[in-house]
Amino acid sequence: MRVFVAGASGAIGSRLVPRLIERGHDVIGTSRSPDHAERVRALGAKAITLDLLDAPAVRTAVLAAEPDAIVHQATALANLEDFKHFDRSFAATNRLRTEGTDALLAAAGEAGVRRFVAQSYASARYARVGGPVKTEDDPLDPTPVPAMRQTEAAMAYLDRVVTDAGGIALRYGGFYGAPNDGLLEPVRKRQFPIVGDGDGVSSFIHLDDAAAATVLALEHDTAGIYNIVDDEPAPVREWLPVLARLLGAKPPRHFPRWLARLFAGDALVMMQTESRGGSNAKAKRELGWTLRYPSWRQGFVAAYTSTTATDAPQSKRAMRSQSPT
Ligand SMILES: NC(=O)c1ccc[n+]([C@@H]2O[C@H](COP(=O)([O-])OP(=O)(O)OC[C@H]3O[C@@H](n4cnc5c(N)ncnc54)[C@H](OP(=O)(O)O)[C@@H]3O)[C@@H](O)[C@H]2O)c1
Secondary structure (H helix, E strand, O other), rough: OOEEEEEOOOOOOOHHHHHHHHHOOOEEEEEOOOHHHHHHOOOOEEEEEOOOOOOHHHHHHHHOOOOOEEEEEEOOOOOOOOOOHHHOOOOOHHHHHHHHHHHHHHHHHHOOOOOEEEEEEEOOEEEOOOEEEEOOOEOOOOOOHHHHHHHHHHHHHHHHHHHHHOEEEEEEEEOOOOOOOOOOHHOOOOOEEEEEOOOOEEEEHHHHHHHEEEEEEOOOOOEEEEOOOOOOEEEHHHHHHHHHOOOOOOOOOOOOHHHHHHHHHHHHHHHHHHHOOOOOOHHHHHHHOOOOOOOOOHHHHHHHOOOOOHHOOOOOOOOOOOOOO
């Protein structure tokens, strides 16, 4: 197939492009700058620069590329720091998930593109009632934390319009597996505390496993939503001390809810105390997906044991968290 990858230079896009090429697909990959286009070219794709928020440009690019399939992996999450003003921090990504998705879907319709796969997110979205692990059929949170309302609405919008158009929305877990993952530096510096009892459940996914699932989704015929998460959703109080130990950091601090709310806002408190994780049973069953890193326990070891502090991006802000992206 000819596959048009929007966001080919990003964390997931750059893992996806080589896999698609390995599978025999032709790839046209987008980024926003000539610099990043060079990276995309080095991965083996035809590179184009494109702003997904420029709908006429999206139309022109897609019609010219004549793809069989489109993958939407564009986000604007690099250097994310302010989780207190959650929706403000996610505003650009929310536009990519709404306006960007609309532009790609419209162009896909006009160009007769047969397959469409888009990036969504699993953790911290399901209703905060009942068991800790949710399937795709379980309801989303009907009353999101006010600070995250727009972000939750943008993800729900993407899920809906993509599947209505016959495509697939992949609700990924929290990405890890790159030496500069945003989580590392705050954990090393003890700026990422356990809040309250740390009962909030996170679902993680190694970037390589996420890319493998994305290829399978592209080759799959039926529309739908899939949680692309590992086998072991886990409460923060479990995974965070393990990650700190692996990184050679001191154990995480413990913050009461009121103090965390003051410093980092309601969104982070919710994620750390009430979030539910995702079940990957449907993706395994229907896509035939198998994981190289079935649990973050092996994945963190593989990804981070040789990672040094200098690999991490610089950040001054305390209490950054795994983000619903
Ligand atoms: N599920 C998750 O946990 C999740 C999901 C996404 C990202 N993240 C994390 O967030 C951090 C940053 O992610 P990232 O490296 O993928 O970078 P990013 O800044 O989020 O960019 C991702 C891709 O989207 C493209 N893009 C951004 N704005 C665009 C626009 N207006 N129009 C078209 N394309 C646009 C970027 O192009 P350029 O390269 O040209 O900027 C890049 O190809 C990483 O640590 C990553 O792991 C986590």
